[in-house]
Amino acid sequence: MLIREAGAADWPRIWPVWHRVVAAGDTYTWDPGTPEEAARALWMSPAKRVYVAEDADGTLLGSAYLTPNYGGAAAHVANAGFMVDPDRAGRGTGRALAEHLLAEAKAQGYRAMVFNAVVETNPAVRLWTSLGFTVLGTVPNAFDHPRDGLVGLHIMHKAL
Numbered sequence: 001m002l003i004r005e006a007g008a009a010d011w012p013r014i015w016p017v018w019h020r021v022v023a024a025g026d027t028y029t030w031d032p033g034t035p036e037e038a039a040r041a042l043w044m045s046p047a048k049r050v051y052v053a054e055d056a057d058g059t060l061l062g063s064a065y066l067t068p069n070y071g072g073a074a075a076h077v078a079n080a081g082f083m084v085d086p087d088r089a090g091r092g093t094g095r096a097l098a099e100h101l102l103a104e105a106k107a108q109g110y111r112a113m114v115f116n117a118v119v120e121t122n123p124a125v126r127l128w129t130s131l132g133f134t135v136l137g138t139v140p141n142a143f144d145h146p147r148d149g150l151v152g153l154h155i156m157h158k159a160l
Contacts, residue, residue, distance in 0.1 A: 001093065003100045006050040006063065011040055013060040014052065014083075018043055021083045025146045027122045028081075029153070043081070051100065053084075053093050061088050064097040066104055069114045078110040078160075082124070094127055102131065106160045118154040119143050125154065133158040 006014070018039050025032040030042065044050055048065040055061055062084035069079035080101050084093045105113055113133075118125060120138060129135075133156040141150035 001053055001055060001061065001096055003051055003053045003096060006044075006052045008044070010050075010052050010060075010063075011044055014043065014050075014063045015039065017060065017063065017083050017085045020086060024086075027119055027124070029117050029119075029143065049104070051097065051104075053097050061085055061091075061093040062097055064101050066101050066108070068110075069116070076109065076111045078105040078108075078113045079116065080105070080113060094124060095131075098127060098131055102158070102160065110160055112157060112159050115154070115156040117142075118156050119145065120152040120154050121145060121148050125156075128156055128158075131158065 015036055019036070022028050022030050022034060022039070023032045034042070043063070043065060045067070048067040050063060050065045052063050053061040062082065064080060064082045066078055066080050068075045069077045082094055082097055102113065115128065115133070118128065136155045136157050138152040138154050140152045142153040143151050145151045
């Protein structure tokens with residue numbers, strides 16, 4: 001698997017994954033009906049460093065971004081987002097992207113990483129905790145999950 005920084009030309013390959021993941025409505029707080037241009041602005045913002053994971057033949061496996069979570073005197077705390085092609089889930093892409101972004105964040109001078117709204121039923125919670133993230137708190141009944149009803153949103157943290 002190759003993980004590299006994404007460019008504008010990668011968006012047409014990221015968009016179908018982004019759309020499918022967000023449209024499912026079970027892991028991200030973004031509107032499942034987000035149009036493509038708005039999605040591109042969210043994921044490919046100039047404030048973010050975006051990465052793609054590809055297999056040996058160049059097939060996109062997933063994408064992730066790294067960005068400051070806060071500004072000013074708190075700009076040393078990173079935030080990140082991750083998406084793996086649902087057809088390729090369970091093969092280590094999420095973990096590889098996470099490990100890559102944690103290393104990048106540390107190399108870029110970040111001292112911690114925070115996830116602001118992790119759906120508590122998201123299977124990725126197990127991944128984040130296995131990588132040393134802790135749940136700082138949970139906002140109860142903050143997310144209307146399409147199958148599970150109202151569930152909490154975790155705020156997760158890891159010192160780098």
